[in-house]
Amino acid sequence: MTVGLAISVLIIWVGDKNVLLVSILLQLGLAFISTIYALTVKGLKSIDRIAVATIGIVLTLGTLAIIQHYPGQGELRLALTIPIILFFWTTMKHGRQQPKEFGFMLIWTAISAVQLINYLMK
DSSP: OHHHHHHHHHHHTTOOHHHHHHHHHHHHHHHHHHHHHHHHOSSOOHHHHHHHHHHHHHHHHHHHHHHHTOTTHHHHHHTTHHHHHHHHHHHHHHOOOOHHHHHHHHHHHHHHHHHHHHHHHO
16 A cells, blocks of 8 residues: 555656556555454554544545545645544554555645645645
8 A cells, every 4th residue: 555655656757647546546545444354354553543534534535525625625735634633643643553554644634734735735
């Protein structure tokens, strides 16, 4: 999942609109998969499970709202603060024992922070 996220972020730098759509759809699919992953994987602490599922749900809904031009995109982008705070809180308080979850959660948090900053700057 970490490799897929890294590829989707690198695709954005190409700048073509069709390639950008592929990147957004790839991120949408990976956000949905991370939600399923959080709900089904064994061995995650409950707070880590909540952090992974929350960022997956918020990014899935936010990406769908962007693609479909749904109303309420602003509220969804402000909701990105919740998974960002959860990620940093769980990282600082409990540490990260699972390196694979830390990798894609770090990329998701970076994507969330960029989207939130872009929204707040407009």
